[in-house]
Amino acid sequence: MNIPIGHYLIFSAIIFVLGIYGLLTRRNMIALLISIELVLNAAAFNFAVFHCFMHGGDPAGTVFTLIIIAIAAAEAATLLAIAVVITKQRRELDTEKLASLKN
Amino acid sequence: MIGNVFMDNLWLAVVMPFIGFILIGVFYRARWHKLSALTAIAAVGVSTVIGWASAINYFFGGYLGQTMELKKFQWLQFSANLAASFGVLVDDISMVLVVVVTTISLSVHIYSVAYMGGDPGFRRYFAFLNLFTFSMLGLVVSVSIVQIFVFWELVGLSSFLLIGFYYTKPSAVAACKKAFIVTRFADFGFLIGLFLLGYFACGFDFIYLTSNDTIQKLASQHVPIIGVDILTLSALLIFAGAAGKSAMFPLHVWLPDAMEGPTPVSALIHAATMVVAGVYLVARMFPLYCHSEFALNTVMCIGAFTSLFAAIIALTQFDIKRVLAYSTLSQIGYMMLALGVASEENTSGFSASIFHLTTHACFKALLFLGAGSVIHALETNDLRKMGGLAGYMPWTHWTFLIACLTIAGVPPLSGFFSKDAILMAAFGSGHYLVFGVALATAGLTAFYMFRIYFMAFQGNLNNESAHPHESPILMRLVLVVLAILSAISGFLPFQRLVHRGEIFHEHGLLIPVVSVLVSGCGIITAWVFYGLGLPIADRFAYAFGPIYKWAFNKFYIDDLYYIVTHKIIFRYICSPFNWFDRNCVDGLMDLIAKAILLSGEWTRKTVVGKISVYLLWSVLGVILIILGLVSWSYLGLSIEKGLTAIAVVALVFVFVWQLILNLLNRSEPLKKIDRD
Numbered sequence: 001m002n003i004p005i006g007h008y009l010i011f012s013a014i015i016f017v018l019g020i021y022g023l024l025t026r027r028n029m030i031a032l033l034i035s036i037e038l039v040l041n042a043a044a045f046n047f048a049v050f051h052c053f054m055h056g057g058d059p060a061g062t063v064f065t066l067i068i069i070a071i072a073a074a075e076a077a078t079l080l081a082i083a084v085v086i087t088k089q090r091r092e093l094d095t096e097k098l099a100s101l102k103n
Numbered sequence: 104m105i106g107n108v109f110m111d112n113l114w115l116a117v118v119m120p121f122i123g124f125i126l127i128g129v130f131y132r133a134r135w136h137k138l139s140a141l142t143a144i145a146a147v148g149v150s151t152v153i154g155w156a157s158a159i160n161y162f163f164g165g166y167l168g169q170t171m172e173l174k175k176f177q178w179l180q181f182s183a184n185l186a187a188s189f190g191v192l193v194d195d196i197s198m199v200l201v202v203v204v205t206t207i208s209l210s211v212h213i214y215s216v217a218y219m220g221g222d223p224g225f226r227r228y229f230a231f232l233n234l235f236t237f238s239m240l241g242l243v244v245s246v247s248i249v250q251i252f253v254f255w256e257l258v259g260l261s262s263f264l265l266i267g268f269y270y271t272k273p274s275a276v277a278a279c280k281k282a283f284i285v286t287r288f289a290d291f292g293f294l295i296g297l298f299l300l301g302y303f304a305c306g307f308d309f310i311y312l313t314s315n316d317t318i319q320k321l322a323s324q325h326v327p328i329i330g331v332d333i334l335t336l337s338a339l340l341i342f343a344g345a346a347g348k349s350a351m352f353p354l355h356v357w358l359p360d361a362m363e364g365p366t367p368v369s370a371l372i373h374a375a376t377m378v379v380a381g382v383y384l385v386a387r388m389f390p391l392y393c394h395s396e397f398a399l400n401t402v403m404c405i406g407a408f409t410s411l412f413a414a415i416i417a418l419t420q421f422d423i424k425r426v427l428a429y430s431t432l433s434q435i436g437y438m439m440l441a442l443g444v445a446s447e448e449n450t451s452g453f454s455a456s457i458f459h460l461t462t463h464a465c466f467k468a469l470l471f472l473g474a475g476s477v478i479h480a481l482e483t484n485d486l487r488k489m490g491g492l493a494g495y496m497p498w499t500h501w502t503f504l505i506a507c508l509t510i511a512g513v514p515p516l517s518g519f520f521s522k523d524a525i526l527m528a529a530f531g532s533g534h535y536l537v538f539g540v541a542l543a544t545a546g547l548t549a550f551y552m553f554r555i556y557f558m559a560f561q562g563n564l565n566n567e568s569a570h571p572h573e574s575p576i577l578m579r580l581v582l583v584v585l586a587i588l589s590a591i592s593g594f595l596p597f598q599r600l601v602h603r604g605e606i607f608h609e610h611g612l613l614i615p616v617v618s619v620l621v622s623g624c625g626i627i628t629a630w631v632f633y634g635l636g637l638p639i640a641d642r643f644a645y646a647f648g649p650i651y652k653w654a655f656n657k658f659y660i661d662d663l664y665y666i667v668t669h670k671i672i673f674r675y676i677c678s679p680f681n682w683f684d685r686n687c688v689d690g691l692m693d694l695i696a697k698a699i700l701l702s703g704e705w706t707r708k709t710v711v712g713k714i715s716v717y718l719l720w721s722v723l724g725v726i727l728i729i730l731g732l733v734s735w736s737y738l739g740l741s742i743e744k745g746l747t748a749i750a751v752v753a754l755v756f757v758f759v760w761q762l763i764l765n766l767l768n769r770s771e772p773l774k775k776i777d778r779d
Contacts, residue, residue: 024719095714 008049016042029086029093033079037072044068107164109156113191114174116153116201117244119146120208120237128230136225140216143229147212147236151205154240158198162600170194170310172246179249187249187307195601196386196457200243203464204376206588208236210581211371214472217577218367218479228268228365235261239376243383247307248297251384255293255348258377259286265372266364278360285357289347296340303333313390322394338391338398341384342405349381349435352409356661358432362424366475369424374431374471375464382438382460386453389603393447403443407540410436412658414547418554419644419655422484423474426555427467430510433544434463440541441525444532450603451531455524458597462517466509466589470552472582473503476574477559481566488566489559495571500560502582507556509589511549512622514615517593523615524598530614545618549625554640557633727753 015038022035044065051061083093090098123146127139160166175190212232219228238257245251267279301307303324304317311317321334329336345351350358361373372378385392385402392399413432420426438456445452476499477492478484493500509518522545529538564571573579632640644651653659709720728749735745 020718020722024722 005049005053009046012042012045012049015039015045027095029079029083029095029098032095033076033083036079037076040068040072040075044072107160109153110160110166110171110193111173113153113157113193113201113244116150116157116205117191117237117240119149119153120233120240122146124230124233124237127226127233131226133223133226136220139226139229140212143233144209144212144216146233147205147209150236150240151209154201154205157193158202161193161195161198166193167195167600172308172310175246181301185301185305185307188247189250190246191244192246192309193244196383197243199457199461199601200383201240203461204236204239204243207371207375207464207468208232208239210468210585211367211472214370214475214578214581215365215367217575218475219365220575224268228265231261231264231268232368232371235265235372235377239380242380245387246309248300248309248312248388249307251387252290252293252297255290255344255380255384258372258380259283259290259348262286262361262372262377265368266361268364268368272363275363278357278363282357282361285354286347289354290344292340292347293344296337296344299333299337299340303337309387313388315390318391318394321391332395334391335395335398338388338395339401341388342392342398342402345381345384346405347381348384349378349439350432351381351405351436351439352412353660355409355413355432356664359425359428359657362422362428366424366471366478369428370468370471370475373428374467378431378435379438379460379464382435382442382456385439385442386457389442389445389450389453392442393445399443399446401443402439403534403537406436406439406441406443407537408436409433410440410544411540411547412436414544414551415654416657417551418547419651421486423477423486423489423555423559424471424484426486426551427470427474430470430548430551431467433548434459434467434510437522437525437541437544438463440537441528444529444534444537445603446532447604449528449531451524451598452528454598454602455521455528457601458524458595459521461595461597462509462521462589462592465585465592466506466518469502469506469582469585469589470510472578472585473499473506476578476582477503479574479578480571481569483566483569486555486558488569489564490562490566491560491564492571493560495564496573498573498579498582502586503560504556505586506589507552510552511626512545512618513626514619515593516590518589519615519619520593521597523618526614526618542618542621546621546625549622550629553626553629554633557629561634562636723756724753727756 019035019038019040019042022038023032026032026035047061047064047068051065055061086098087093092098120143123142126142131139131142171193173191173193175188177186178189179187181187212229215228215232219225222228235258238254238261242251242254242258245254263279263283266282267275269275297307300312300321304312304321306312306317318334321337322332324333325331326333326336347354358373358378362369364373392402410433413429413436417426417429417433420429438459441452441456441459443452445456476496477489480492480496480499481489483489505516509516512519512522514520526538526541526545529541574582631637632643656662709716731745731749731752732742735742735748
């Protein structure tokens with residue numbers, strides 16, 4: 001455990017920002033899904049890190065990590081299902097072009 | 104006692120016409136003419152019965168001289184010891200006024216059924232008449248000055264509504280506005296006087312205000328800068344209100360124009376009842392005026408001046424209703440004069456004033472209704488187009504003649520007695536100039552009344568196209584009843600019934616004889632001028648050229664008002680204010696609205712409908728907040744201030760960003776929103 005906490009945090013921050021960057025720039029739905037996963041994982045990673053450094057073996061911190069993983073799984077499943085349906089119907093996953101639900 | 108029941112239920116007499124007004128005005132259909140008239144007459148009829156029964160009981164049932172407050176309740180509690188109450192005040196003058204108002208109102212209601220028959224506004228007319236009767240009765244039985252003010256405004260409102268009854272006629276609309284504004288202007292003085300009394304006397308009830316302690320208290324306090332005592336000041340201010348309602352000079356301008364209303368309305372409101380409300384108010388506050396010589400002298404001077412002034416104008420007018428309107432002004436001036444010459448020691452002027460008020464209500468209502476009958480037959484107001492009507496309408500002719508004789512003061516008709524009482528009071532008070540003015544006015548009155556009489560009823564009809572006919576039976580009936588009342592009401596032992604303190608009778612025959620002689624001269628002159636068919640009147644008018652022209656144009660008072668209001672007040676005071684209001688006050692509002700609209704349009708462009716853009720905003724915001732917090736914690740300021748500053752910076756940032764977007768014309772998502 002020689003690695004200081006700052007390294008972990010910088011790592012998770014990089015992942016988080018990558019995820020945000022992906023969310024801002026990508027238009028493909030799958031890419032967006034991946035970006036969201038990245039953001040969520042960065043957060044979960046942060047939780048795990050803080051848990052280890054702050055509380056030692058207290059299980060409370062890990063619960064959040066697990067919840068985030070569960071939510072991420074559920075969210076991925078839902079989004080993929082939507083993506084499959086949309087692909088079947090519209091043959092594309094470009095969010096700009098799928099904006100017809102709006103208005 | 105049966106009368107006692109009536110007196111206890113006097114409030115019903117006030118409320119009945121109001122119920123009638125609500126029924127007719129709210130629940131009836133416009134074409135239910137007969138039912139409207141019946142309801143209105145029934146309501147006023149009940150009031151009349153109760154009013155007469157209570158009055159008879161009061162005057163002849165052993166209550167004489169008492170002042171009673173019935174059904175009194177507190178309406179507004181301003182502070183611990185200042186409250187305005189409503190109720191029914193029973194004393195001599197209120198009973199007299201109740202009788203006068205109900206009787207004249209009932210007559211006018213019945214008369215109007217025939218006069219207004221077939222008018223599309225029939226229901227509205229009767230609803231307003233009932234509203235007026237309610238307000239007037241509420242006014243005369245007021246227990247407190249606040250109550251009288253409320254009803255004062257209500258009679259003003261109903262007068263306004265009835266003057267503007269023919270609201271499609273521009274002149275009627277102008278007249279009703281004029282009446283309302285002039286009386287409102289005067290009521291402003293009344294309101295200030297009311298507040299002054301409430302503030303310094305700590306009470307609004309008439310019984311309290313007119314008690315000696317209160318008067319002493321008011322007289323001992325002085326207004327700081329001017330140096331007048333509160334008693335005089337408030338009495339003068341209240342007289343201003345009274346002068347407005349009673350159309351005293353210089354606030355008389357509205358009354359002649361108020362003749363635009365239907366003639367029965369002129370008879371009821373602008374001759375018999377509402378315009379004497381001012382006299383009633385002064386009489387009601389009489390003990391206050393008694394203790395302020397200046398206020399009483401003002402009342403006297405204005406009354407005397409108005410009576411002479413209006414009589415002179417009445418000599419020259421050709422519109423029959425306008426002559427009668429100026430005659431009303433003159434007679435109300437008489438009443439004011441009588442109040443003014445009364446004093447604490449000798450109050451004969453007081454009872455003379457109320458006496459004249461009563462008889463005047465009868466004969467002036469009769470004159471107006473007679474004129475209404477003539478107008479009904481000829482459909483013109485112009486005296487020059489009348490003439491020889493005696494042969495066509497005998498009933499109207501005879502009743503009108505009786506009314507003319509009454510107002511001229513020919514014994515033994517009622518006008519003689521009341522006018523004589525006033526003359527005697529004026530003479531007895533030692534104001535000989537006022538007595539002279541009153542005597543001159545009496546002569547002029549006789550002259551102009553018989554001028555009307557000879558021009559309208561004698562000679563030949565100057566109007567080929569007209570086919571005069573006698574009026575319907577209802578109108579004739581009312582005329583006859585009123586003629587009888589005007590003839591006999593002078594025999595009432597009035598000075599015994601209505602008085603304040605001792606009255607010194609002067610039983611000399613000198614004054615009655617002189618007044619009858621003066622009136623006789625007036626009548627004979629009128630006969631010579633207009634009854635003989637010679638062009639003497641025109642020659643006189645020519646001889647008196649400028650003076651005649653001056654009087655014919657009502658001494659240019661209306662033009663003076665016009666100049667003062669339009670040329671000076673409107674142009675130099677109102678227009679700048681108007682400009683300021685339009686451009687500065689409204690401009691500021693518009694500026695705020697425009698700024699919000701603009702900022703709304705800007706921020707609207709940020710709502711592009713793309714999640715990635717929203718996310719960008721929120722990320723930028725988070726970054727900004729973090730940066731701010733970090734830098735602030737380095738600067739050592741508190742977090743709250745930091746957050747505020749960040750919010751401000753963020754808003755500025757958003758706006759600047761949006762401005763940039765705008766300038767770069769990247770507002771294409773807006774079109775999508777506009778499409779919907």
